[in-house]
Amino acid sequence: MNQPFPEDPSIDKEVFHTLVSTELSSNILHLQTVLTACDDVVFASIHLASGLQASVLYLRGMVNVELLDGHVLEPLKQASTETVASMDNVMSCISVSQYKELRMIGEVINEVLGGKAVLLVDTIEGALSIELSQSEGRAVEEPLAESVVRGPREGFVESLVVNTSLIRKRLKTPALKFVSFTLGNYSKTDVTMAYMQGIAKPEIISKVSERISQIKLDGVLESGYIEEMIESNIYSPFPQVQTTERPDVVVSSLLEGRVVIITDNTPIALIAPTTFWSLMQSPEDYYQRFLIGSLIRWLRYTFFLIAMLAPAIYVAVLTFHHEMVPTTLLLRVAKSREEIPFPALVEALIMEVTFEALREAGVRLPRQVGSAVSIVGALVIGQAAIQAGLVSAPMVMVVAITGISSFMMPQYSAGISLRMLRFPIMILSGILGLFGLVLGLLLIISHLCILRSFGVPYLAPFAPIYPKGIKDVLFRAPISKMNTRPAFYADKENLKRQPEHSDERNKN
Structure with missing residues (x-):
């Protein structure tokens, strides 16, 4: 319509x-x-x-x-x-x-x-x-923010017509539906909602459509406007809508029963609903063999925890819990901090803020020099700070490991949330020790448990438990065993994805 x-x-x-x-x-x-x-x-x-x-x-x-x-x-x-x-x-x-x-x-x-x-x-x-339009546009090319070693190299562009055709090329079925909207009193931006009839839940389709229809703005210049207007909790630091520039990610989401929003003049598509675990998955997980995909996924989970908690643990242990550190290591750390004028919390905040500033500067600078400035700047400032006696070498190492760990997040929006939450947890740890760290984690987990994305629990399939959905979260199950769609996304009448394959071939 x-x-x-x-x-x-x-x-x-x-x-x-x-x-x-x-x-x-x-x-x-x-x-x-x-x-x-x-x-x-x-x-x-x-x-x-x-x-x-x-x-x-x-x-x-x-x-x-x-x-x-x-x-x-x-x-x-x-x-x-x-x-x-x-x-x-x-x-x-x-x-x-x-x-x-x-x-x-x-x-x-x-x-x-x-x-x-x-x-x-x-x-x-x-x-x-x-219709005799003539508009200059960018050619289809690999998205820079979601590059993969193995997988398609096509990415969305700023043309709505081209983007919908990239989806249709991969789903040659009349079950794929496109619903058009026009948003913005002045911009009159074309927006298209895509879903798979018979797979997506009707209540999710109607909820997404209703929220899009209720948007009243002077102009919609990018899909971020729509994202913020349709989220259930705009004050949450966690994204409730997934973003992507990859047609293959959109198609796989449609086949799960999710709804996709494509906006003219931007290559960023929105996928709703989403869960916390969806933001931790990369399309390349499914293009590698399942053992490799599972290993990389567990690495991602591990480094997610390191990126969020490493500075907080370091600050808490050095400030309140010296007995937890082996004596030899404690003496080395104490020696490195002899001439440091700041407590561990202030030291960590200085280094984290500096690292975030370098990272943001690298993004804003021209592509040819951005990465060089980030790397060289971090090395030079870190070394200079140690020699000046402002920070200790162990703190620089902890911040560096934290920064590298945060780069493993496949979703940029989820990575920003992680970087933002690191600071309050660090401050709580500096004031209350490990008790403050646990308190911060409990507050975050409690918030995640009550958060919803278009009615879907944010921590599904763990809270509440969907047993069949866990096999695509804890690890990446073999394709032959992923024979059902996620029950929290798809219509209950069409959860069956494919017949279960036997393992007879392993006997030959």
Whole structure:
């Protein structure tokens, strides 16, 4: 279904709903009144062979003028009076495949500003919108933020049409549905919701659709606007919608029963609902053999805990729990801290903030020098800080290991949440020791237990327990054994993914 355009506050409602009359001059006057000082809008007048006048409106640079001349204007100029007697006859005269009839002035304005060519003919009621778009866009290439060693190299681009075609190329079934929306009073951004009929739960589809329909903004410039508007808990540090630039990730999510939101002018697609464990998975887990995929997944879980807790444990042990450290190691650490003027907590905060600043600077700098600045900057500042006696060598090592561990997060949004939560846990550990660390963990786990993503528990399949879903979380089960869809995503009538394969082949 196509949602109607949101009303533009800059257009008078009476003019917007004015019908396109049979008098061309009156229609042009209405349009010029609204589109005054819009110099990129072309009003092209045409003299037809029948003696009638016509006009074509389009945006300069958005319409292929050669196609417009060859397939629309030339046939009309040579048409007889009978040929252009009605809009139906005009449609049969032009040689284009994508067009639609318009009835209101507001529809004409929206179509023109949307990159279409609109034809108006004197004595004929209504107008004709013709798809002859010409827009420069980025070529399909591998997404930089989600690169893989093994797997497809295609990524989404800024064109909604290209992105939906990349999905359709991988799912050649009528069960794949695309529902269109238009968001933003001024931007009128095209948004498409994709789902698999019969697999996705109807209640999830309706919930996502309802939340998208309720978005009322002046403009939607990126999918991040939509993400924030449809999340259940906007104050949670954890993302409740998964983001991706990879068509293969989108397709696998659709086959699980999830809903995908694709926004024009951005390569980032949104996947809902999501769970904490989905954010810890990489598409490459399923392209490697299952033993390798399981090993990498466990490494990811381990380094996630290191990235979140290592600085906090170091601060707590040095401040309150010296007895937990072997004597030899404790003496070495104490010797390295003899001339340090700051307590362990302040020392850790200084290094963590500096490391985050270097990482952010590396992202903002040009790609050619960004990585070099991050690496060299960390080495130089770390060495200088040790020599100046501001921080100890063990602290620099802990922060470095923490930073490397955080890079193992496959989802950038989840990585930011991890980096943000590291600081309050560190502060609690510096004040209360290991008790503060445990208190912080309990608060985070309690929050995760009550968090929902479109009605799906954030810690599913562990809280609550879905036994069949655990095999794709704790480890990556063999493809032949993953014969059911996640019950918390998919419709209960269609949980069966494939028949279970026997292991007879192992006997040969």
